[in-house]
Amino acid sequence: MAKDFYGELQLGILGGGQLGRMLIQEAINLNVNVHVLDPDKNAPCRNLCNSFVCGPLNDFDTVYTFGKGLDMITIEIEKVNVDALEKLEEEGVVVYPQSRIIRLIQDKGLQKQFFKQNDIPTAPFQLISSKENLRQATISLPYIQKLRKDGYDGRGVKKIISETDIDDAFEAPSLIEQWIDFDKELAVIVSRNDDGDVATFPCVEMEFNPEANLVEFLISPSNLPLEIQQRAEQLAKKIAEDLQIVGLLAVELFLTKDGQLLVNELAPRPHNSGHQSIEGNFTSQFAQHLRAIFNLPPGNTAARTNAVMVNLLGEAGYDGLARYEGIEEILALEGVYLHLYGKKFTKPFRKMGHVCIINEDREQAISTARKVQQTLRVIT
Structure with a gap:
C-alpha cells in the first residue's frame, strides 16, 4: 500500500460480527x-470502529457507496x-481477498470444480439443479446435499440416507457429495x-456440534503423525497459491480412516478454526490477515503451547436477551x-463467544476445556 499505517489508511470491513470485532482489536x-x-x-463491531454503516451486505448500491472513499476493503463473511x-476494484479500491475469489467461494459448486481442475483431493461430487435430479444421481446413497449458495454455519446441508429423504431435500441448485466415513x-x-509469501498455521483437530453442525471444540496443535x-499444510499452501489469494484462507479437511486427506470447504477470511491462535500462537490469525492484506511479512505461526478452543x-x-451463567467458575x-x-x-446455537484454554500439558488443557463446556451457558 502506498499509504503508511500511521492513521492514514482507511480500511473497510464487510460484516460487523465477532470476526470483524477481533480484527479491529488487531488493527488498533x-x-x-x-x-x-x-x-x-x-x-x-458497532462501537469499536471509526465509523459504522447499517445496511445490507448483498445490495450493490450500499456496498459500492460504502467502499468508494476507502483505500481497502476486506470481509468477515x-x-x-x-x-x-468488482466495480470498486476497477476504480482503484483494493479488495482483499479479491472479488473473483469471493465469487468462487460463494458457490460450493464452483469450489468443487476448482478442486477438480487443480488436482486437489476432495470427496466425489455431482452438481444438481433441482430435487428431481437426485433420483437420477450417479453418487450412490448415502450422500450429503449442500446448497451451492448461502449455506453457512451448518445451514444448507442435508444428509440423504435413503430414497425417502429425497422428499425433504433442497429444491435449489446444490451439489451432492459422497458420504465420507472420516476419522x-x-x-x-x-x-x-x-509478494507471494505463504505461511501456514499448525494443523488443528475439530469436533462439531451434532445438532448445529458447526465447530464446538478445537485442539491445537494436532498430535496426528507429522x-x-x-x-x-502442503495442501493448504497449494490452494492459496493456485488461487493467488491475498489474505487469509481457512482450509477444512477430512482425514479418512485409510489415511487420505480430502478438502471439504474453504473460507477466505479469519475462521472459527483459528480463534485459539490469539493465546495459543505467536501470531494470531487476525494479525496474520492484516499482515497479508497490507503486504507485510507473515508473522511466526508456531504454537506457544497446547490450546483448546470451546465455542460458546x-x-x-x-x-x-443474553445472560451468561458460570463465568466466575470458569475464570477461576x-x-x-x-x-x-x-x-x-441469544438464540439456540448462536455463536456468542469462545473460550481458549492453554496448558503445557495437552491432556490437562483438554480436561479443563471439557469442564468449561459443562459449566458455561448462555441463557436468557
Missing part, C-alpha cells in the same frame, strides 16, 4: 482507521455483493501476501481466557 495496534458495514444495528466489489475433521489456516500434518453457543430453548480455572462477542440477543 497498527493505528488503522476501520469502517464497518453490517445489517445489524447492534452488531458487535462471504455473503456480500461481489458486483459492487477426524482437520483445519489449516494459510496466509498469502501480495507426515499427515505436513500433507495437510446459545443454549437450546433460550431466545432473547488456570489458563482460561474468555472472549464474549458483544451480541445482545
Whole structure:
C-alpha cells in the first residue's frame, strides 16, 4: 500500500460480527482507521470502529457507496455483493481477498470444480439443479446435499440416507457429495501476501456440534503423525497459491480412516478454526490477515503451547436477551481466557463467544476445556 499505517489508511470491513470485532482489536495496534458495514444495528463491531454503516451486505448500491472513499476493503463473511466489489476494484479500491475469489467461494459448486481442475483431493461430487435430479444421481446413497449458495454455519446441508429423504431435500441448485466415513475433521489456516509469501498455521483437530453442525471444540496443535500434518499444510499452501489469494484462507479437511486427506470447504477470511491462535500462537490469525492484506511479512505461526478452543453457543430453548451463567467458575480455572462477542440477543446455537484454554500439558488443557463446556451457558 502506498499509504503508511500511521492513521492514514482507511480500511473497510464487510460484516460487523465477532470476526470483524477481533480484527479491529488487531488493527488498533497498527493505528488503522476501520469502517464497518453490517445489517445489524447492534452488531458487535458497532462501537469499536471509526465509523459504522447499517445496511445490507448483498445490495450493490450500499456496498459500492460504502467502499468508494476507502483505500481497502476486506470481509468477515462471504455473503456480500461481489458486483459492487468488482466495480470498486476497477476504480482503484483494493479488495482483499479479491472479488473473483469471493465469487468462487460463494458457490460450493464452483469450489468443487476448482478442486477438480487443480488436482486437489476432495470427496466425489455431482452438481444438481433441482430435487428431481437426485433420483437420477450417479453418487450412490448415502450422500450429503449442500446448497451451492448461502449455506453457512451448518445451514444448507442435508444428509440423504435413503430414497425417502429425497422428499425433504433442497429444491435449489446444490451439489451432492459422497458420504465420507472420516476419522477426524482437520483445519489449516494459510496466509498469502501480495509478494507471494505463504505461511501456514499448525494443523488443528475439530469436533462439531451434532445438532448445529458447526465447530464446538478445537485442539491445537494436532498430535496426528507429522507426515499427515505436513500433507495437510502442503495442501493448504497449494490452494492459496493456485488461487493467488491475498489474505487469509481457512482450509477444512477430512482425514479418512485409510489415511487420505480430502478438502471439504474453504473460507477466505479469519475462521472459527483459528480463534485459539490469539493465546495459543505467536501470531494470531487476525494479525496474520492484516499482515497479508497490507503486504507485510507473515508473522511466526508456531504454537506457544497446547490450546483448546470451546465455542460458546446459545443454549437450546433460550431466545432473547443474553445472560451468561458460570463465568466466575470458569475464570477461576488456570489458563482460561474468555472472549464474549458483544451480541445482545441469544438464540439456540448462536455463536456468542469462545473460550481458549492453554496448558503445557495437552491432556490437562483438554480436561479443563471439557469442564468449561459443562459449566458455561448462555441463557436468557
